[in-house]
Amino acid sequence: MSQMIHRRTVTVRTEHGLHLSPCSRVAQTAMKFRSRVVLVRGSVRADAKSVLDLMTLAAGPGAELELEVDGDDAPQAVDAILHLFEHDLVSAP
């Protein structure tokens, strides 16, 4: 039985893109869940629980990323990540 993968699109809205501190907030959030959380930009896939991986997305302001989540707490994880991108990472400090 294959588990459903939850997919969403998120937009990077921080002034400088996914720099070090936004990446750490994404990773901190993703790590609260058991689900596998992946962000995809073009051909690059990043484990959202790894700051270093997230940085290799080199996502600038306005970049659109595909969010892929699978696991038993996937719905909650999707909500948390979406909330982060839509509200907390709008104008980064």
Next chain:
Amino acid sequence: MLVKHGIAVSPGVAIGQSMVLGAEAFRIPQRFVSVSAVDVEITRFQTALQAVCTDIEENERVARERLGSQYAAIFTAHLMMVQDRKVVDEIESLVRQKCFSPEFAVSRVFRQYAKKFQNLGVPYLAERATDIFDLEKRVLRQLLGERREELRNITAPVLILAHNLTPSETASLDKGYVLGFATEVGGTTSHTAILAGALELPAVVGVGNFLSDVAGADTVIIDGSHGTVIIDPDPDTLARYRASEQEHRNFSSRLESIRTLPSVTQDGVAISLYGNIEFPHEAASARQRGGEGIGLYRTEFLYLDASAEPTEEDHYQSYCEVLRAFPDRPVVIRTLDLGADKLPIGFRMEYPEGVNPALSLRSIRLSLQHLDLFRTQLRAIARAACHGDLRIMFPLISTLLELRQAKMILGDVLEDLEEQGIPFRRDISVGMMMEVPSAAIMAEQFAREVDFFSIGTNDLIQYTLAADRGDPRISNLYRAGDPSIVRLIQIVVKAGQSRGIPVSVCGQMSSDPLFVPLLVGLGLRHLSVTPHLIPEIKELIRKLTISKAENLANRVMRMETANDVESFLRGEYRKLSPESPA
């Protein structure tokens, strides 16, 4: 295996473990651990990591209290990077599955990430590579603890890999443990390169970015004869190089035996060999290797090394020291060749924007505009010349007027010394460097006004081919074998012969055995070379005959490209010296 190409600056092959120099340098003592030790090593890694995290948390707390949470965020991010599960997993699996020592695994994994960041093409992320190197160091420092080794007290043989080495760092390398080095920047004639030659360490410079490709303790081969750096060589390559390393050693020890033999061709024509030196103490080593004098004493180090401007007495003492090694042989002092890449301490000169320093106020041009500096040196030379055959050579002369101006100032200086009743030598011999194409073309006219020429091939090539010698991207243009260079040398040699003044070559070209038969064939009878190469060049000369060398030069004169010239000379050289490692 990764092969990198740079500029060969000091011959020989060195094989060993790398030591990557950053602001702080560590040598990684061992790369592998035994299978039975894996669990202990993993625990050791985890303990070290925990200690690093505690450190960073402390930094974070202090930053938050003193500077505000905005700054503390940097450490929060560092903490997340160092605890990054992916990174930790990769390190642990290298230890578990490949038996890497934790130090080696940490260096490998962190550097792979740093490299990824540098290659993303985003300046902000490229700069984050610095954070990763910082974390690598933090973890290594914990792992190595007291066993940590720094450049100053290395206790096992290493090859030094660095972005750049300053001349003082190069000079302080312990030859007992440093087997060779490679740097990302620098050119053939950078001070570091010249010092590498003096230390006789195989060295390659101008390799370009490569430090993030190598982990501490990787096996590395530095081939200072061909300008190659090989990281993590495969077994075949390693075996091949081990053989050639041995060959080079045999070759060097054989050369020892010809030190005392004269430098003459098979048909009995003497080719005088002199040393090029930077420091007075090198004169003794040039003599010990069979040098017949000093063909080029670069006096810039008096300025670059000093904390204050050297006095006339400082100059005088240095020149006398050189003369003590060669009391009855020619010692040629090149007057200050400062500017462009070499500026003395306390001497601030800014080149206006858009001005190319190499084509601007440097060398004799600088001396002629800063007469105080110039006169101080000329006085010291004229005084020291009382103790031997000291000669003056003006660098970078471009026009006859410039030469006449320099000679006029020398005349003034001699007159002053006479008036002051200070002992000096009146009939001091005055020559010039032939390193600007305009001067080489006008060599006939110059030959009437000087006592000798010395061809400085480094600048001559740079100015003739309009190719910066420090830029590896255009090293295909910067070639001693270019037919234009061969022709300019021929013009200068003929001009010297027609006026009966001696001509020598003191650039790197005469230190390259490949070109020696050509230079002899073009009519040169004086060569000034890096001191440690004197025996090798002499051995080659002793195999030549003038008629063969002239024949070879005639053939070269008919060639059209540097490639043709150099590959022909390489073939001829192999015939002459089949057993040499080059």
